[in-house]
Amino acid sequence: MEVAAVPWWIWPIALFAVSFAIGIVAVLAGIGGGVLFVPIVGSLFPFHLDFVRGAGLVFALAGTLSAGPPLLRAGMASLRLVMPLALVGSIGSFAGALAGFALGTELLQTLLGVLIIGIALLIWRSRSADSVNVEADALGALLRLEGEFRDPAAGVSIDWRTHRTLLGLAAFAAIGFVGGIFGLGAGFANVPALNLLMAAPLKVAVGSSALLISVINSSAAWVYLHRGALLPLVVVPSILGVMLGSRIGARLLASTPAPVVRRLVIVVMLLAGARALSRGLGLWI
Amino acid sequence: MNDRALRELYARWLDVATRAGFAISLCAFLVYAGGLLPAYVPLEELPRYWSLPVHRFIEVTGAPQGWAWLGELAYGDGLNLAAIALLGLVTPACYARLLPALIATRDWLQAALALLQLVVLVAAASGLLAGPG
Numbered sequence: 001m002e003v004a005a006v007p008w009w010i011w012p013i014a015l016f017a018v019s020f021a022i023g024i025v026a027v028l029a030g031i032g033g034g035v036l037f038v039p040i041v042g043s044l045f046p047f048h049l050d051f052v053r054g055a056g057l058v059f060a061l062a063g064t065l066s067a068g069p070p071l072l073r074a075g076m077a078s079l080r081l082v083m084p085l086a087l088v089g090s091i092g093s094f095a096g097a098l099a100g101f102a103l104g105t106e107l108l109q110t111l112l113g114v115l116i117i118g119i120a121l122l123i124w125r126s127r128s129a130d131s132v133n134v135e136a137d138a139l140g141a142l143l144r145l146e147g148e149f150r151d152p153a154a155g156v157s158i159d160w161r162t163h164r165t166l167l168g169l170a171a172f173a174a175i176g177f178v179g180g181i182f183g184l185g186a187g188f189a190n191v192p193a194l195n196l197l198m199a200a201p202l203k204v205a206v207g208s209s210a211l212l213i214s215v216i217n218s219s220a221a222w223v224y225l226h227r228g229a230l231l232p233l234v235v236v237p238s239i240l241g242v243m244l245g246s247r248i249g250a251r252l253l254a255s256t257p258a259p260v261v262r263r264l265v266i267v268v269m270l271l272a273g274a275r276a277l278s279r280g281l282g283l284w285i
Numbered sequence: 286m287n288d289r290a291l292r293e294l295y296a297r298w299l300d301v302a303t304r305a306g307f308a309i310s311l312c313a314f315l316v317y318a319g320g321l322l323p324a325y326v327p328l329e330e331l332p333r334y335w336s337l338p339v340h341r342f343i344e345v346t347g348a349p350q351g352w353a354w355l356g357e358l359a360y361g362d363g364l365n366l367a368a369i370a371l372l373g374l375v376t377p378a379c380y381a382r383l384l385p386a387l388i389a390t391r392d393w394l395q396a397a398l399a400l401l402q403l404v405v406l407v408a409a410a411s412g413l414l415a416g417p418g
Contacts, residue, residue, distance in 0.1 A: 008328050012318065046332070050339040058369060065303045065375055072296035079291050079383075083398045090405050094414070105338060143394065147288060214299075215402065218376040219409035225370060226412040228350040229339045232365030233331060236314040239372070243307050 011045065012237035019059065019238040023245020026060075026187070027067050027210065027253055028261040029123075033242055034060035034184035036265070039116045039272030042109070043279065047234055049105055049112075053183030054229035055238050057097070057217050060185030062239035063246040064214035070250040076207025078147045081162065081200060086215035088169050089176035093216045096180025097223035103181070106280050112182055113277025119188045120269035123262060126192050134199040139165040149204050153255060162198040171197060172212070180220040185213040206253070291383070298382045302375040306368070313368040317361030325349070325360040351412050377406045 018040065019033075026033030038056035042049050071077040100108065136146065146161035162168070171193040179186030187209045194205035224230050316322050326334065326346045334342050343350060349357055349366075357363030380403050387396035408414060 006332075008332050009318070011332075047335045048338055048342070050342075051335060054339075058372065062306075062372055065299065065306070065372065069296040069300035069303070072292045072299070075289075075292070077292070078288070079295055080288060080395070083395060083402065087398055087402050087405065090402065090409075094405070094409050098414075101339075215376050218373055219406055221369075221373045222409040222412065225354075225366065225373065226351050227339060228343045228348055230366060230369055231331075231335060232314070232317060232362050232369070233328065234335070235369055236310055236317075236365055239369075240307070240311060240314070243303070 008233070012233055015041070015045070015234065016237040016241040019241025020245040022059075023063050023066075023242035023247075024249040024252070025261060025265060026063060026185075026242070027246045027249030028256050029187075029265045033063045033187075033246070034179070034182075035116065035119060035186070035188050036268060036272070037238065037242075038183050039112060039269070039276045041234075041238075042112070043272055043275035045234075047231070049108055050101075050229045051231045051234050053100060053108075054224035054227075055231070055234045056183035057180075057185075057224055058221050058230060058235050059238045059242050060179075060183075060187075060213050061217040061221055063242035064185065064210040064217070066243040067210045067246040067250040068214055070247070071207040071210055071253075074207070075147070075149050076203050076253070077211040078145075078200075078204055078208050079211070080143065080147065081145050081194070081204070081208050082211045082215065084143055084145075084165075085168060085172040086212050089172040089179075089212060089216040090219040092173040092176030093180035093220040094176075094223060096177035097220035098180075099177070100181040100183075101223075101227060101229075106282070108182070109276050109280030111280070113273050113275070113280055115178070115182065116269050116273030116276060120266045120273060122192070123188060123269070124266050126196065134161065134163045136161040137163045137165050140198075145198075147204070149201055151201075151203060158201050160199075160201050160204060162194075162200050164198055168193060168198045172216075176216050176220075179213075179216065180223070183220075183224070185217060187213055203253075210250075291386070294386055295379055295383055298379045299375065302378055306372045306375055309371060310365075310368040313361075313364045317365050320361075322359065322361040322364060325357055325362045373410060377403060377410070380406070 034056040042052040150157045175186045175189040190209035194200040354366040384399045
């Protein structure tokens with residue numbers, strides 16, 4: 001069936017179903033979901049990339065807003081850790097959203113494809129580190145970037161603190177910028193930055209990443225709204241789906257085997273990234 | 286204020302605001318998709334335009350930019366943009382609730398961070414720096 005011949009109401013239903021599934025997987029994988037949503041919807045649905053990027057940003061915002069309360073209550077998201085990083089990240093995201101509207105569609109599609117494939121490889125190659133016995137640096141100590149986390153799955157209580165705070169701040173400004181350009185939540189980069197660079201425990205990194213996205217994307221979402229790039233028929237079914245899905249994902253987070261989710265996410269991202277790249281290069285429209 | 290109390294306060298506000306945002310978005314979308322209000326760009330015609338870049342879409346349909354959607358709340362699509370905007374206000378609302386709690390406990394550094402974050406979010410929401418392109 002030709003895309004043009006499909007009744008309009010099929011698309012919001014399909015968006016809801018896809019977003020619900022992404023919402024569950026995104027929280028389990030510690031990603032915002034935009035990194036799956038933008039390439040999948042950009043490749044398989046008929047909407048222009050401008051609207052998909054706008055929807056992707058609000059999608060990641062809605063999903064992480066919804067996942068926030070259970071993550072905070074479980075101690076998996078640290079407000080003290082999130083507040084300074086979200087501040088620089090939201091400035092970067094705002095600037096990135098403005099920059100994204102200055103780039104051509106083909107260039108954006110190509111860069112998106114390269115980025116998504118690169119992220120999939122990064123997730124595949126990256127290892128988690130639970131080195132919680134680091135010495136806090138002066139800025140980290142001043143900001144009191146530390147806490148205690150009870151891990152019900154492992155049955156242990158972890159006292160943690162972070163280090164390399166300045167590098168962390170710079171990383172989150174850059175991550176916010178890239179996320180703002182492409183309408184991504186950028187959790188793919190948040191988790192390694194928090195865990196590998198700053199030495200936050202993995203589950204605290206995953207939980208805090210979700211809360212970070214909810215703050216960072218709040219600033220860039222307004223750019224897309226003011227530029228007219230939020231199409232309600234695309235955005236609302238997507239956010240309703242992801243808000244329901246991510247609530248379920250947040251509840252499953254403590255007990256789900258992360259490697260299975262990780263492998264699934266990598267395969268989907270490689271396929272979606274290849275599709276975005278081929279569209280950007282005009283090889284497969 | 287200890288970390289647990291801070292987290293609980295933020296979580297409580299986030300929970301209520303997000304549930305309200307979810308309910309409002311759902312109602313607004315049912316009104317829109319169910320045709321209870323007219324749409325600024327009729328739903329049946331939307332597939333002809335949604336593959337256009339946003340600047341062309343606005344040229345062809347006359348869809349609102351900036352804060353102009355506030356004047357289109359009688360339309361289903363304008364109403365939904367308002368619901369989406371409410372989601373953009375959830376985080377500022379949570380930070381606004383956190384700020385007096387941090388000040389009351391003389392947690393000056395965290396209070397300064399919360400205030401700066403509010404300034405950034407309000408500046409973004411105002412559209413002064415990111416208005417119509």
